[in-house]
Amino acid sequence: MNTILIIIEFLGTFAFAISGIRMAAAKHFDWFGGYVVGLATAIGGGTIRDVMLGLTPFWMTKSIYIICTAAALMLVILFKKRLTQLHNTWFLFDTLGLALFTIAGIQKSLYAGFPFWVAIIMGCITGAAGGVIRDVLINEVPLIFRKEIYAIACLIGGVVYQLCSLLGFNLEIASLFSFISVVVVRILAVKYKISLPVLNEDDVSEGEK
Amino acid sequence: MNTILIIIEFLGTFAFAISGIRMAAAKHFDWFGGYVVGLATAIGGGTIRDVMLGLTPFWMTKSIYIICTAAALMLVILFKKRLTQLHNTWFLFDTLGLALFTIAGIQKSLYAGFPFWVAIIMGCITGAAGGVIRDVLINEVPLIFRKEIYAIACLIGGVVYQLCSLLGFNLEIASLFSFISVVVVRILAVKYKISLPVLNEDDVSEGEK
């Protein structure tokens, strides 16, 4: 079981680091800036989760996440132009990372003895908070608050996981169904441009400078 | 005693969530974005406090805060226009929330065995840090750093609480006086446009793009 969790966290790290480094590159950050934003995107959600659960942040126990982000940085530096062409590939990576992180967050919270509703929130935080930290660091309004069914996919994945558990499925089956539901929701949402309603469409008076 | 703390935290949650959701609406966030900003405003300060005190964040032990923010979101969605007219009502809610959160932060820190000066800081963090997180998430300069005697009201409330304790008053009396002082300071500051001096009025050279 532990091995599955490690693989889950490793794959997610790479996909998320690439996403962070590319956003940093678009903002003309230097290599160090890119590395930090990549790392924050990759491990930020899991770190917030672990601190809230009262555990040592996962990346402090294995150096693989640090190395993995360095590899992602090297990839972006060496293959800058070709990476931009692979838009669909990065979308897929990002989506897989989202699904994997969500499930890792749910499982770790349940292991730590928290109830299901906390685990679902922690799944969302693990999957989506890294991207929010990334956007704060590059000084943009977080993307997931305005566009895309991103965190909602985590939420649905969490609910599917809980339903599978309630129906008596074992851990592997629950994870698989949850994984698939996150990926499918996200792909469908992007393909058919499904998005949540905006809170305030007409009034731009308040809060703008 | 415990019941009083729970009521204190619940009332504050609702008032702060509304404030966060309305700011998110002004920035054209979607429902999910509004919910997250509302939640972060409502539970952000208390979460930072609990993590620093080495405790499990308060909202992970009772689902009421999550539900309460959902109710606030629904209220904003359904009664958008009427909410804007109720400007004074929201100011009152926000002020009550500020006072309630400050006292909750002070009491929890003292229970955890920290000295009074830490408790006063934690009171300020509980009351004001949620609003800072809100402003970071909507990509604005935090309001309380430039305008309004907001966190200063927390600070004064904390000092009043400590004075009451030193004078031998019991917990209820100390809380009441502290509560009143936060509310009065805030209302007077807004009514008479009292604000702190600005650090640098003439020189705009550094730090601006």
Added chain:
Amino acid sequence: MNTILIIIEFLGTFAFAISGIRMAAAKHFDWFGGYVVGLATAIGGGTIRDVMLGLTPFWMTKSIYIICTAAALMLVILFKKRLTQLHNTWFLFDTLGLALFTIAGIQKSLYAGFPFWVAIIMGCITGAAGGVIRDVLINEVPLIFRKEIYAIACLIGGVVYQLCSLLGFNLEIASLFSFISVVVVRILAVKYKISLPVLNEDDVSEGEK
């Protein structure tokens, strides 16, 4: 040993607080805003480190950091104009603070039983994360992601510390060499305008509004 750590953290606090308060002044924050930004710059990195290490944040055990930031605020308020002329002095203070914080972060992590690579990262976080928090609070893109060999100096200081340990030097000697290397790297980098390569020089398409 403990005394050395305390002195290390105290000196760094003052230098970093001044840096934060001056940036806040450039943004026309009020006194309270200046104090909070100064405090966050000074204790932010160490607080993140301590929370991740599972320890009580260092500033909650001694009130000296709070008082020290208040002194820095008073200095900035009273000697506004003269401070700007002392540009080189603040650069020196900031550099000494960086070196001192880095070593404090490394040592505290090693004491807590973490391996050297975690300690080096914690050294960088202690030295550089306060400045990132400062820039997020004043709503600017973090300076260290785009300019200056700042965090790289921490990194090199950490590696020097580890090398000294591996070579069997005692704690004082390792700290001294590490301190000198951070200071020298930073001064040379600024003097000769050495900087890291930028990730993406030609393409400004993505991520910008």
